Amino acid sequence: MKSLDTSKYLEKIISTMNDGLMIIAPDGKVRMVNQAFENLTGFQGTEVVGKPCTLLNCDACEKTLKEGAPWWCDLFEKGEVIRKRCVIVRKDGSYQPVIKNASLLRDEKGKLLGAVETLTDISETERLDQRIDHLTHQLDEMIGFHGIVGKSSVMQKVYQVIEKAAQSDAPIAIYGESGTGKELVARAIHEIGRRKSGPFVQLNCAALNEALLESELFGHVKGSFTGAYRHRIGRFEAAHGGELFLDEIADIPLSIQVKLLRVLETKRFERVGDHKPILADVRIVTATNKDLIELIKQKKFRDDLFFRINVIPIHLPLLRERVEDIPLLAGTFIERLRSRTGKRITGLTPEVMERFMSYSWPGNVRELNSALEYAFVIAESGRIGLEHLPPQLLLGSEIPSRDASWDAAEKVKLIEALRQSQGNQSEAARILQVSRVTVWNRMRRHGIDLKKVLLP
Numbered sequence: 001m002k003s004l005d006t007s008k009y010l011e012k013i014i015s016t017m018n019d020g021l022m023i024i025a026p027d028g029k030v031r032m033v034n035q036a037f038e039n040l041t042g043f044q045g046t047e048v049v050g051k052p053c054t055l056l057n058c059d060a061c062e063k064t065l066k067e068g069a070p071w072w073c074d075l076f077e078k079g080e081v082i083r084k085r086c087v088i089v090r091k092d093g094s095y096q097p098v099i100k101n102a103s104l105l106r107d108e109k110g111k112l113l114g115a116v117e118t119l120t121d122i123s124e125t126e127r128l129d130q131r132i133d134h135l136t137h138q139l140d141e142m143i144g145f146h147g148i149v150g151k152s153s154v155m156q157k158v159y160q161v162i163e164k165a166a167q168s169d170a171p172i173a174i175y176g177e178s179g180t181g182k183e184l185v186a187r188a189i190h191e192i193g194r195r196k197s198g199p200f201v202q203l204n205c206a207a208l209n210e211a212l213l214e215s216e217l218f219g220h221v222k223g224s225f226t227g228a229y230r231h232r233i234g235r236f237e238a239a240h241g242g243e244l245f246l247d248e249i250a251d252i253p254l255s256i257q258v259k260l261l262r263v264l265e266t267k268r269f270e271r272v273g274d275h276k277p278i279l280a281d282v283r284i285v286t287a288t289n290k291d292l293i294e295l296i297k298q299k300k301f302r303d304d305l306f307f308r309i310n311v312i313p314i315h316l317p318l319l320r321e322r323v324e325d326i327p328l329l330a331g332t333f334i335e336r337l338r339s340r341t342g343k344r345i346t347g348l349t350p351e352v353m354e355r356f357m358s359y360s361w362p363g364n365v366r367e368l369n370s371a372l373e374y375a376f377v378i379a380e381s382g383r384i385g386l387e388h389l390p391p392q393l394l395l396g397s398e399i400p401s402r403d404a405s406w407d408a409a410e411k412v413k414l415i416e417a418l419r420q421s422q423g424n425q426s427e428a429a430r431i432l433q434v435s436r437v438t439v440w441n442r443m444r445r446h447g448i449d450l451k452k453v454l455l456p
Contacts, residue, residue, distance in 0.1 A: 020098075020119035023105070024053050026112055028073060040098070040121055042091035053117075059222040059231040060086030060100060075102055075115055087231040088119065093276045095219070095233045097122050146188035148181060149332045149365075150325040153433050154317045158185075165312045166193035171264070173249075173309050174287040176316030179366030182287040185314060186245040195283055198242025203235050206248035213256055220272035236269050239282045249286040249309065250295055254302065261305045284309060319361040319368065324438035326356050326368070333369050334384075337376045344381040351386050357441050359393060411446045414439070418453050 014021055020037035024030055030048045038044055041056065048055060060081075061073065075081060081102040087095050102117040145159045165172050166189045174182045183202070190200040203216055219234030235244055246252075252260065263269045264284065268277040286309045295301035319326070330348060338345055348356070361367055375388040386394065413432065417439075421427035425443075429436045443450070 017118075020121075022048075022053065022117045022119070023114060024117065025114045028052050028054070031114060037119065040090075040096065040119060041088065047091075057089040057222070057231070058086050058100070059088075060084050075104070080104070081117075085122070087233070089231070093274075093278065095231055095237065097233075146184075146191050148184050148188060149329050150322060151328060152322040152325045154322050155325065158314065158316065161312075161314050162188055163192065165189060165314065168312065169194065169283050170311040171284045171286070171309045172312045172314060173292075174285065174314045174316065176287075176289060177318055177364055178289050179364030180316040180318065181365055182289075182316060183245070183247065185316065186243075186247075186285045186287065189285060190243050190245075193243070193283075195242045199239050200243050200245065201235050201239035202245040202247060204247045206251035210253045210256060213252060214259070215272050217256070217260070218269050218271055221274045234269075234271065236263065236280045236282055237278060240279070241281055243283045243285055245285045245287070247287045248289075250288040250290040250292060250301060254300075257302045257305050261302065261308060264305075264308045319364040323357055323441070324434050327353065329365060329368055330356060330372065333372045337372060341376055343376060343379070345376060345379055345384060346381075347383050349383045349385045352384055352389065354444075355386065355389070355393060410442065411448070414442050414446065414448065415453055418443075418448070418450065423450050423454050 014034045017034055017036050020040040021032075021034040022030055022037055023032040030051055030053050033043075033045045033048055041048075043055075054061065081100055084100045085097070086100050087097050090096050099120040099122055100117060101120075102115055104115050105113040107113055145155075145162075148155070148159070162185060172186075172189060174185050176182050186202070187200065190196060205213060208216060215232060215234070217234050217236060219232045219237055222231050259269070263280055266277075267280050269280050270277055292301055292306050292310070296303045296306060319329075330353075334345065334347060337343075356368070363370070371390055371393055372384070374390045375384045379385075379388040414428070417428040417431040418425070420431060425439045426436050429439045432439065442448075
């Protein structure tokens with residue numbers, strides 16, 4: 001059989017490639033591109049052939065700037081580039097993440113003809129990475145309402161607001177003390193909302209200074225400031241078609257507040273160092289543990305931005321305001337820790353549960369989880385006892401007592417429910433719309449003797 005003369009079919013072979021291909025002359029001008037290149041970059045071949053390859057503004061390209069250097073590009077000195085991750089700029093101005101491979105072309109005598117570069121689209125890979133991260137959170141938190149644990153009446157009301165808010169595109173503001181689960185609420189909104197097939201991108205606004213925060217939000221172009229060695233895709237651009245969760249929104253500087261307000265009003269933004277507007281099809285979800293109204297009075301937060309982000313407010317309760325959820329939360333955390341550590345820890349002693357129910361939990365649900373993580377380090381097996389708890393729980397404050405009239409009214413309602421249920425604590429809990437553990441806890445707190453209550 002005669003060997004196939006591939007040169008006759010080279011153009012057709014190149015046109016069937018999935019990767020973008022570009023052949024470049026030694027002077028840096030594009031000689032040829034394939035169909036995949038056109039699809040990837042948005043440029044037609046006629047728009048790039050004869051033009052410098054720098055029109056892609058690749059942030060990994062390194063020009064030889066030394067005076068008298070024989071080549072304009074480092075590739076011609078190094079000879080090849082292997083699997084270099086970089087970002088190119090498409091015709092429409094959007095950023096395109098790619099993997100670049102490049103090598104020199106020489107004829108049979110070793111004469112340099114130019115270079116060939118292939119560009120592999122990795123945007124889908126990045127989307128899959130984000131999806132895997134999202135699903136990991138879901139798998140880790142399958143119990144409860146989309147990862148939020150709690151059956152108390154106050155949490156049921158929160159769930160109702162979440163479900164309604166998720167079906168809207170309006171901005172959402174989540175309020176709650178540290179450790180109350182603001183991020184979980186933001187994720188739940190995304191999971192059941194209209195934009196669940198889009199990305200969920202988050203940013204803690206308190207962790208960055210003004211310059212870095214602006215770059216993180218809006219992205220920047222290479223060389224826009226000292227240290228900007230590569231193009232950067234901002235969180236708004238990354239969240240296109242989905243939701244952007246801005247935690248600690250109260251901590252952003254006033255200058256950034258102005259720019260954020262402009263994005264919310266115009267649905268467009270500009271990268272740092274660039275002047276081309278980019279569409280921002282993003283739903284904003286914000287969170288804070290601070291009083292924004294008070295910050296407005298102090299001139300530290302713009303009132304016009306507040307009215308923009310506060311369209312659908314969601315207020316999360318403190319853990320001490322839903323103590324009936326503590327047994328369920330503790331059981332959930334213990335199960336996760338047991339699965340993670342492999343330790344044969346079966347639960348809590350009655351003394352620990354009593355301490356958990358009476359403790360004020362200034363760190364809220366996060367503190368409860370941390371206390372159990374500590375206990376899993378100290379304990380080896382069996383039930384967690386008081387000796388396994390962190391010191392602050394043993395020395396910490398009790399839940400503040402309420403006034404006598406409130407306590408008296410609660411005691412009367414509890415006795416009536418117990419009599420109505422003929423001493424059945426589960427039925428009494430249903431009548432009072434609380435958990436059975438709450439009924440038990442209130443009976444203990446008020447010193448109620450069930451036998452005396454049921455006397456005729």
